Amino acid sequence: MVADFAGPDRPGVDDPGRGRRIGIDVGSVRIGVASSDPDGILATPVETVPRSKERGPDAPDIRRIVDIVTEYEAVEVIVGLPQTLRGEPGKAAKLARDFAGRLRRRMTGIPVRMADERFTTVTAARALRESGVSARGARPVIDQAAAVAILQGWLDERSAVVNVAEDGKPENGR
Numbered sequence: 001m002v003a004d005f006a007g008p009d010r011p012g013v014d015d016p017g018r019g020r021r022i023g024i025d026v027g028s029v030r031i032g033v034a035s036s037d038p039d040g041i042l043a044t045p046v047e048t049v050p051r052s053k054e055r056g057p058d059a060p061d062i063r064r065i066v067d068i069v070t071e072y073e074a075v076e077v078i079v080g081l082p083q084t085l086r087g088e089p090g091k092a093a094k095l096a097r098d099f100a101g102r103l104r105r106r107m108t109g110i111p112v113r114m115a116d117e118r119f120t121t122v123t124a125a126r127a128l129r130e131s132g133v134s135a136r137g138a139r140p141v142i143d144q145a146a147a148v149a150i151l152q153g154w155l156d157e158r159s160a161v162v163n164v165a166e167d168g169k170p171e172n173g174r
Helices: 060-071 093-106 120-130 139-167
Strands: 021-026 030-036 043-050 076-081 112-116
Touching: 021 043, 021 060, 021 093, 021 139, 030 060, 030 139, 043 060, 043 139, 060 093, 076 093, 076 139, 093 112, 112 139
Parallel strands: 021 076, 076 112
Antiparallel strands: 021 030, 030 043
């Protein structure tokens, strides 16, 4: 395991409360974007943003994500963190962490979290294929579906944590 690798964040820590969340699937060519409803229950696709060759906090891809966060009045941004099955950083982890860092520098006051994204792109591609969507030309849709999977996982885990915090016991009463 890489010594300076910090794992994914956990929902519930410094939770900003009710409001929309934005999910991000960072790829080398495209960025899938999803959003939640204001109650943080359901994630839906938003768009696919082309990656910019520029790497500063004012790069076009960062600016577009900031515009989406502003437009949706998001209270939190969740960036997928690629990891291996063993929970170690995947090949794309540095790319995602760098992107999240640039986003944090550009957006002050809105938390940017890292969420475990093992299997999201693979699962999204499989689900689309099984629903009859051709892989050819579907990459932008796959990126959005992966962002939905990242965000939905966060929302589901957040819901369990928030429900425990509110009544002192898990949602199922155990």
